[in-house]
Amino acid sequence: MGRLDLLLHWLNKVSSPVTRLLKRVLPHTLFGRSLLIVILPIILLQVLVTYIFYERHWDDVARRLAKGVAGEVAAVISLTDRFPGEAAESSILSIARDQMNLSISFDKGTQLNPSGNAKVYSGFLDRHLSRALQEKLPGRAFTLTNNDRLESVIIRVQLPEDVLQIVVRDKRLFSSTTYIFVMWMVGISLALLGIAIVFLRNQMKPIRQLAVAAEKFGRGQDVEDFKPSGAQEIRSASRAFHDMKHRIVRQITQRTEMLAGVSHDLRTPLTRMKLQLEMMSDDTSRQNLQSDVEDMQNMVEGYLSFAKGQEAETVKPVNLSKLVKEVTDNTRRQGGVIEMTGEPDIASSIRPNSVKRCITNLVENARRYASEIHLDIRKAEEHVIVTVDDNGPGIPRDKRLEVFKPFYRLDTSRNSETGGSGLGMTIARDVMHGHGGQIRLSESPKNGLRVELLFPL
Numbered sequence: 368m369g370r371l372d373l374l375l376h377w378l379n380k381v382s383s384p385v386t387r388l389l390k391r392v393l394p395h396t397l398f399g400r401s402l403l404i405v406i407l408p409i410i411l412l413q414v415l416v417t418y419i420f421y422e423r424h425w426d427d428v429a430r431r432l433a434k435g436v437a438g439e440v441a442a443v444i445s446l447t448d449r450f451p452g453e454a455a456e457s458s459i460l461s462i463a464r465d466q467m468n469l470s471i472s473f474d475k476g477t478q479l480n481p482s483g484n485a486k487v488y489s490g491f492l493d494r495h496l497s498r499a500l501q502e503k504l505p506g507r508a509f510t511l512t513n514n515d516r517l518e519s520v521i522i523r524v525q526l527p528e529d530v531l532q533i534v535v536r537d538k539r540l541f542s543s544t545t546y547i548f549v550m551w552m553v554g555i556s557l558a559l560l561g562i563a564i565v566f567l568r569n570q571m572k573p574i575r576q577l578a579v580a581a582e583k584f585g586r587g588q589d590v591e592d593f594k595p596s597g598a599q600e601i602r603s604a605s606r607a608f609h610d611m612k613h614r615i616v617r618q619i620t621q622r623t624e625m626l627a628g629v630s631h632d633l634r635t636p637l638t639r640m641k642l643q644l645e646m647m648s649d650d651t652s653r654q655n656l657q658s659d660v661e662d663m664q665n666m667v668e669g670y671l672s673f674a675k676g677q678e679a680e681t682v683k684p685v686n687l688s689k690l691v692k693e694v695t696d697n698t699r700r701q702g703g704v705i706e707m708t709g710e711p712d713i714a715s716s717i718r719p720n721s722v723k724r725c726i727t728n729l730v731e732n733a734r735r736y737a738s739e740i741h742l743d744i745r746k747a748e749e750h751v752i753v754t755v756d757d758n759g760p761g762i763p764r765d766k767r768l769e770v771f772k773p774f775y776r777l778d779t780s781r782n783s784e785t786g787g788s789g790l791g792m793t794i795a796r797d798v799m800h801g802h803g804g805q806i807r808l809s810e811s812p813k814n815g816l817r818v819e820l821l822f823p824l
Contacts, residue, residue, distance in 0.1 A: 398571045405563040409556050420548065429495050436535055437499035439467045440522060444504065444531060463533075470534035479508045479525045496520065573597030577605055584612055585803045588682045588716070637664055687715045687722070687751055687822070691744050694726045703734050709744035715751050715822050717802055722822075725798040726753065728791040729818050733757035737815050746824075750804070753820040758813040767808040771796045795820075 394400050446459045456473065463469040493511050500509055500522070508525040522533040573596045584590045590612065595605035637660060644657050688711050695707040726742075733740045737759030744753050762770060769775055773793045795818075799806045804822045811817035 397574065398567055401567050401570075402564065405567070406560065409559065413552060413556060416552065417549070430499075433495040433499040434502075436496065437503040439463075439469060440500065440524065440533055441503035443467075443469070443471060443533070444507075444524060444526070447526065447531070468536065472532045473526075474523075474530040474532060476528065477530045479510060479523060479530055493520070496522075500524075570597060570601075573601045573605065577601070577608060581608060582803070633663075682716050682718055684714055684716050685719045685722075686712060687717065687753070688713045688744050690719060690723055691726060691742055691753060694723060694730055695742055697727070698730050698734065698740070703730070703740060704738060705730070705740040705742065707742040707744075709742075710746060713744060713746055713751055715824070717822065718798075721798045721801065725795045725820070726755070728795055729755045729820075732791050733759060733816070736760055737813075739813060741813065749824055751822040751824060753822070755818040755820075756811040756813050757815040758811070759815040761810060761814070761816045762808060770808075771806075 394403060443459060443463050446462075447456065450459070460471050463471045497511060500511075504524065510523045512521045512523075513519070520535045522535060524531045524533070576593060576596075580590045580593065592609055593605070595602040597605075640660050641657075641664075644660065688709065691709075692707060695705055698705045730740060730742070733755060737757035739758045741756040742754070743756070744751065746752075770792045773790060796806050799820055799822075802822060804820065807819040807821070809817045809819070
């Protein structure tokens with residue numbers, strides 16, 4: 368067991384870097400990975416077939432062609448040895464040219480380099496031809512050279528007194544079927560690859576359609592039902608998405624209608640209670656009861672505001688910078704100290720009333736606890752960022768997630784006496800999530816609270 372544990376530990380240690388490397392190298396898209404699954408077997412098959420072809424077929428063909436040429440050269444040399452004389456040489460040259468397609472000439476009274484036979488030939492054809500000549504012409508010195516255009520091979524063989532030069536065309540030593548085979552193999556592979564790309568693209572369309580629909584729905588935009596298409600699994604995912612979308616819309620509608628109805632119904636008894644309080648004598652119990660009624664009134668208004676934030680509103684292109692400026696101007700008219708910076712024209716597809724209510728809630732929340740407010744809007748790579756800074760007491764780091772809970776209010780610095788029902792941050796978060804965006808809380812450069820709204824582009 369000890370050795371097995373060590374082996375498993377070593378395999379895990381080695382596989383981790385390999386896995387990380389593969390994740391970086393492999394394609395990240397489904398289309399790329401599917402295409403890789405198709406391409407890899409084709410490439411492996413081509414490599415295997417090419418290796419077998421070159422090692423067996425082409426090697427055998429080249430060796431046999433080389434032996435055939437070497438045998439013809441040996442036959443010419445045997446004829447010159449048996450039939451000396453100029454008349455015989457002329458007949459031999461004629462036979463070699465007409466019957467063997469060899470161009471032969473004699474260099475009278477010349478000698479080859481004695482070390483020529485020891486030369487190492489590195490070329491594929493030269494190597495086979497050299498071996499064949501050594502078998503057919505044992506003990507004779509010879510050299511092999513190629514002409515400038517690589518169209519033929521020049522063989523020079525040492526005779527007793529002369530040098531025999533034979534020019535062999537490359538067609539005698541090389542089979543053109545090799546190129547034909549490679550061309551057919553590559554051509555068929557490219558055709559299959561093209562068919563695979565077209566097929567995979569058609570299979571990716573339903574997946575991209577589903578991804579776009581999910582992204583739009585996540586941003587709170589209206590998504591019409593589309594016809595499921597593609598493979599059976601993709602059709603099932605599309606139908607599941609449609610069912611999920613209808614359930615979510617139905618639940619949100621029911622909750623909104625219920626909350627709006629309850630809040631509206633509570634207004635009537637609260638109004639009667641306020642009228643009765645006006646008719647009561649002015650004492651301590653009346654003041655306490657009036658304070659409770661006002662708190663209930665604020666809570667009901669908060670419920671209604673929360674319900675309005677859930678209402679369906681059409682998404683349309685809006686100049687977000689202009690909308691932020693309207694909130695800034697309204698705050699100034701109400702006596703707030705606020706300034707705005709950023710880009711003047713930033714367009715985004717949003718629900719304008721919901722976003723305006725969201726930013727207004729954040730600014731009003733800052734007005735209660737701070738004397739200075741700063742609004743900024745800018746465009747990043749993938750988001751439009753609206754920042755609200757104040758110089759108030761801020762929110763402790765451990766409470767920044769709690770404030771998004773409905774009806775949650777902080778203690779002394781942010782209690783019910785300062786106003787609000789604990790729904791302002793909840794409404795802001797729901798509005799941002801309804802647009803597919805984010806809301807973040809952090810420390811402000813003004814030593815207060817910074818709220819960042821990230822709208823997707």
